[in-house]
Amino acid sequence: MGEVCAVVLAAGDGKRMRSARPKVLCEVLFRPMIGWIADTLAECGIGDVCAVLGAGADQVRAAVPQFSWVEQRERLGTGHAVMQARAFLEGHRGGNCVVLCGDAPFVDAKTLREAYRLHKQESAAATLVTAFLPDPTGYGRILRDGQGNVSRIVEQADADEKIRRIQEINAGTYWFSVDFLLDALEQLRADNAQGEYYLTDVIGIAAAQGRRVCGYEAADSRVAMGANDRKGLLRLNELARQAQLERHLDGGVEIICADGVVIQPGVQIGPDTTILPGTILKGNTVIGKNCVLGPNTIIEDSVVGDGCQINACQIEQSRLDENVKIGPYTHVRPNSHLKAGVKIGNFVEVKNSVIDERTAVAHLTYVGDSDVGKNVNFGCGTVTVNFDGHDKYRTVIGDDCFIGCNSNLIAPVEIGSGSYIAAGSTITDMVPQDALAIARARQVVKPGWAAARRLRLGPRKK
Ligand code: UD1
Ligand code: CA
Numbered sequence: 001m002g003e004v005c006a007v008v009l010a011a012g013d014g015k016r017m018r019s020a021r022p023k024v025l026c027e028v029l030f031r032p033m034i035g036w037i038a039d040t041l042a043e044c045g046i047g048d049v050c051a052v053l054g055a056g057a058d059q060v061r062a063a064v065p066q067f068s069w070v071e072q073r074e075r076l077g078t079g080h081a082v083m084q085a086r087a088f089l090e091g092h093r094g095g096n097c098v099v100l101c102g103d104a105p106f107v108d109a110k111t112l113r114e115a116y117r118l119h120k121q122e123s124a125a126a127t128l129v130t131a132f133l134p135d136p137t138g139y140g141r142i143l144r145d146g147q148g149n150v151s152r153i154v155e156q157a158d159a160d161e162k163i164r165r166i167q168e169i170n171a172g173t174y175w176f177s178v179d180f181l182l183d184a185l186e187q188l189r190a191d192n193a194q195g196e197y198y199l200t201d202v203i204g205i206a207a208a209q210g211r212r213v214c215g216y217e218a219a220d221s222r223v224a225m226g227a228n229d230r231k232g233l234l235r236l237n238e239l240a241r242q243a244q245l246e247r248h249l250d251g252g253v254e255i256i257c258a259d260g261v262v263i264q265p266g267v268q269i270g271p272d273t274t275i276l277p278g279t280i281l282k283g284n285t286v287i288g289k290n291c292v293l294g295p296n297t298i299i300e301d302s303v304v305g306d307g308c309q310i311n312a313c314q315i316e317q318s319r320l321d322e323n324v325k326i327g328p329y330t331h332v333r334p335n336s337h338l339k340a341g342v343k344i345g346n347f348v349e350v351k352n353s354v355i356d357e358r359t360a361v362a363h364l365t366y367v368g369d370s371d372v373g374k375n376v377n378f379g380c381g382t383v384t385v386n387f388d389g390h391d392k393y394r395t396v397i398g399d400d401c402f403i404g405c406n407s408n409l410i411a412p413v414e415i416g417s418g419s420y421i422a423a424g425s426t427i428t429d430m431v432p433q434d435a436l437a438i439a440r441a442r443q444v445v446k447p448g449w450a451a452a453r454r455l456r457l458g459p460r461k462k
Pocket of ligand 2: 101103226227228
C-alpha cells in the first residue's frame with residue numbers, strides 16, 4: 001500500500017468495563033480487541049504501527065509486541081492521544097497514516113484498502129470511514145455541505161437535537177496525509193462539552209482550509225461498532241459469532257442448533273461436518289469433512305481429519321487423522337497424534353503421545369509420553385507411569401499388543417510387538433515381542449479359612 005503507517009488509539013482504561021485489564025485487551029471471540037486490529041493491519045501489509053498506550057501499557061505491549069508505542073499519561077482526548085505519536089508521525093512526513101480506535105475491532109482490510117484508494121485518488125488531506133446506523137447514539141455525527149462534502153464531525157455531547165438525528169456516523173477510522181495531520185494537531189483546542197482535544201476536529205480544520213476531505217461509506221456498518229462496556233462487548237461477541245457461523249454454513253457445515261457454538265475466525269471446517277451445541281473451536285484449527293463435533297467439545301490449535309467423531313472432548317495442539325472416534329469425556333493434551341481409525345473412550349487422557357492406526361483405548365486410561373503401535377488394545381485402567389517425581393520418560397508399545405486391565409507400565413519401558421500384559425501387572429522391564437508378561441503376586445488360596453474364622457469369632461456384629 002505504498003508509504004503508509006498506522007496509529008492505534010489504545011490508552012483507554014477498563015473503567016466502564018469494570019475490568020482490571022485495559023479496555024483494548026477485552027476479548028471478542030477469545031481474542032483481544034487490539035489483536036483484531038493487528039490482524040487487519042497485517043493483512044493490509046501495514047507493518048509500521050504506533051500504539052498510544054495508557055493504563056496497563058505493559059499488558060498491551062505483550063499482546064502486540066510487533067507495534068511500537070508511546071505513552072499518553074493523561075487522557076485528554078483522541079486528538080491529544082495522536083499528539084503523543086508526533087515523533088512517530090514526523091518520521092513519516094510525505095506519506096499517509098491510518099488512525100484507528102483500539103476498541104472497534106471490526107474494521108476490515110477491504111474497508112481500509114478502499115478508503116485508502118479513495119484518499120489517494122482524491123489527493124485528500126483526510127478520508128474518514130463513515131457508516132449509517134439506525135441508532136447513532138454515542139457516535140460522532142457527520143455533517144456534509146451542499147455539495148455532499150464532509151464539513152465537520154460533531155460529537156454526541158456537543159450535538160443539538162437536529163444533529164443528533166443524523167444517522168451517518170464517524171466510524172473512528174481515518175486516513176490522513178501525515179503533513180496535514182501534524183499541522184492540524186497544532187490547532188486543536190479543548191473548547192467543547194467534554195473539555196477534550198478531539199481528533200474529529202481535525203476534519204473541520206481541513207474543510208475550513210478548503211482541503212479535500214472524503215467520507216468513505218462502509219458497506220457494512222459493523223466496521224463502526226465499538227465496545228465501551230460489557231454489554232457492548234457481548235454485542236460484539238454475538239455479531240462476530242454469528243458472522244463466523246454464517247461463513248461455515250455457507251461452506252457446507254451443518255449446525256442444527258447454534259447454542260453455545262463459538263468458532264474463532266481462523267478456523268477451517270470441511271463440508272458435511274456437523275457441529276453440535278456447546279462446541280468451541282479456537283486458534284489454528286482445521287477440521288476435515290464428514291466429522292461430527294460435540295456436543296460440549298473444545299478443540300484448540302489442532303488438526304482433525306475427515307470422518308472423525310468427537311463427543312464431549314477437549315483437544316489441544318494435537319492431530320487426529322481420518323476416522324478417529326473419541327469420547328465421551330476424552331482429554332487429548334498437547335503434542336499428541338492419533339492416527340487413522342484410533343478409538344479413545346471415556347475418561348481417557350492422552351498427552352505427548354503417538355497412537356498408531358486402529359488402536360483402541362476404551363476406558364479410564366492415561367497414555368502419556370508414549371509411542372504406541374497399530375492395533376493395540378488397552379484394557380480398562382491402564383496407566384503409563386511416565387514421571388518419577390523428577391524426570392519424564394517414554395513408554396514404547398509395539399504393534400498388536402494386548403495390555404490387560406489395570407496395568408502400570410513404568411517408563412522408560414518397551415513392550416515388544418504382539419505381546420500380552422496380564423491384567424493387574426506392574427511392568428518395569430522390557431517385554432520381548434510375542435511374550436506374555438505377568439508382573440503381580442501369585443494368587444494364594446486357603447480353603448476353608450473364612451469358615452474357620454467365623455467359627456472362632458462367633459456371629460458378625462451389626
Ligand atoms: C470516538 C470519536 C467519535 C466516533 C467514535 C467511534 C472522538 C472525539 N470521537 O468517540 O466521533 O464516532 O470514536 O468509535 O474521537 N483514546 C485514547 N486516549 C484518549 C481518549 C481516547 O487513547 O485520551 C482511545 C480510546 O482508548 C479508544 C479510542 O481512543 O480506543 C476512542 O476513544 P473513545 O473515548 O472510546 O471515543 P468515543 O467517545 O467512542
Ligand atoms: Ca469508543
